[in-house]
Amino acid sequence: MKISGVDIRPGNIIEYEGGIWRAVKIQHTQPGKGGAYMQVELKNLRDGRKNNVRFRSAETVERVRLDTKDFQFLFAEGDGLVFMDKETYDQVTLPRDLLGDAAAFLQDGMDVVMELYEEEAISVQLPDTIEATIVEADAVVKGQTASSSYKPAVLDNGVRVMVPPHIASGTRIVVDVYEQTYVRRAD
Numbered sequence: 014m015k016i017s018g019v020d021i022r023p024g025n026i027i028e029y030e031g032g033i034w035r036a037v038k039i040q041h042t043q044p045g046k047g048g049a050y051m052q053v054e055l056k057n058l059r060d061g062r063k064n065n066v067r068f069r070s071a072e073t074v075e076r077v078r079l080d081t082k083d084f085q086f087l088f089a090e091g092d093g094l095v096f097m098d099k100e101t102y103d104q105v106t107l108p109r110d111l112l113g114d115a116a117a118f119l120q121d122g123m124d125v126v127m128e129l130y131e132e133e134a135i136s137v138q139l140p141d142t143i144e145a146t147i148v149e150a151d152a153v154v155k156g157q158t159a160s161s162s163y164k165p166a167v168l169d170n171g172v173r174v175m176v177p178p179h180i181a182s183g184t185r186i187v188v189d190v191y192e193q194t195y196v197r198r199a200d
Contacts, residue, residue: 014076018068019051026058028075029066033058033130058135061110079128079135086123094119096127096137107134115139117170118190139190144199145169146185153178163195 021027025036034055043049051068068074084096084105093106094116105127109116111134118139119125126138150166163175166182174188176195185199 014078015073016076017070018053018072018074019049019070021051021053021068021074026077026079027055028077029055033077033135034064037063058130077130079130082127082129084125084127084137086119086121086125088121089119096125099124105134107137112137112139114193115190117172118143118145118188141191142187142189142196144185145172145188147176147180147182150176150180150182150184 016025016027019041021036021039023036023039027034027036034057036053037056038054040052041049042052048069048071050070053066053068055064055066056062057064083099085099087095087097087104089095089109090106092109094109094112096105096107097103098105112119115137120143123139123143125140127134128136128138145168147166148169151164153162153164162178164178165173166176166180167173168188172188172193174193174195176186180186180195180198187196187199188194189196
């Protein structure tokens with residue numbers, strides 16, 4: 014589907030110069046002289062490159078629709094992560110860097126949503142929050158109660174998060190996967 018260059022919005026996925034790009038930021042600029050244009054920051058979904066492009070209102074770009082499919086994470090194998098299609102039971106191996114920092118939160122059997130473009134995996138979406146166990150937590154420094162004080166803790170997957178003082182080692186907590194922050198104590 015073709016759209017005008019000034020109709021691009023953050024989150025839109027477009028085909029540009031032979032690649033698949035996601036619009037990250039946009040800024041509509043109307044200079045005193047000349048026509049208006051849209052300054053768009055694009056991120057390549059295949060290799061992670063970023064690019065700033067100006068689109069005039071007369072230019073058109075191809076908007077891409079991604080297919081989404083449910084997959085299940087099976088196991089990590091070297092730098093690859095193995096997922097299984099929940100409908101056909103086909104296994105797919107993807108590079109760990111496709112997930113970025115969120116890869117540390119993958120758990121065996123976790124359900125994820127994969128975005129595909131022409132049967133090629135572009136991105137993997139994990140659940141927004143997961144439960145994890147704290148394996149190491151620093152002691153609380155007494156007397157620092159005037160401001161909300163958080164202390165560093167290490168989760169069972171090796172990720173460091175800041176937690177409230179009452180959370181001790183061995184406690185199960187809910188963690189935001191993409192912000193890598195403490196949400197609440199697990200039930």
